[in-house]
Amino acid sequence: MKNLKHSCQMSGECCKSRGEQGFVALEESDIHRMEIHLGKPREEFAEFRSFSSFRNITEPHSRWIIKGTEKQCPFLANNKCSIHSVKPIQCSTWPFWPDLTKDGEWDMSKVGFCKGIGK
Numbered sequence: 001m002k003n004l005k006h007s008c009q010m011s012g013e014c015c016k017s018r019g020e021q022g023f024v025a026l027e028e029s030d031i032h033r034m035e036i037h038l039g040k041p042r043e044e045f046a047e048f049r050s051f052s053s054f055r056n057i058t059e060p061h062s063r064w065i066i067k068g069t070e071k072q073c074p075f076l077a078n079n080k081c082s083i084h085s086v087k088p089i090q091c092s093t094w095p096f097w098p099d100l101t102k103d104g105e106w107d108m109s110k111v112g113f114c115k116g117i118g119k
């Protein structure tokens with residue numbers, strides 16, 4: 001990756017759903033941190049869902065995601081993450097995901113909504 005810049009502008013836009021990208025995938029370590037922080041079992045904030053394909057993985061795939069992300073993440077409050085200290089890896093690594101770049105540049109068809117891109 002060359003010269004890929006991003007500085008969060010606190011718009012909250014990356015926490016709002018956009019069609020098939022409208023979910024937050026959870027790693028086991030994310031779920032563990034969230035269970036402790038929220039004091040709830042995973043079934044109360046997450047669901048196990050099957051996908052016919054998952055991002056750049058083409059075969060059928062099942063995994064835990066945050067429940068209720070159809071419009072926006074339920075943990076988004078006043079454009080801020082209400083679980084910032086334990087937020088999932090998917091969120092803390094945004095937008096530095098391999099499938100969001102093309103030829104070493106941001107793929108603006110996927111990240112153009114983010115006001116922090118290029119800053």
Ligand code: SF4
Nearest residue numbers: 015073075076081091
């Ligand atoms: S967990 Fe936090 S950072 Fe991740 S999508 Fe939800 S509100 Fe945004």
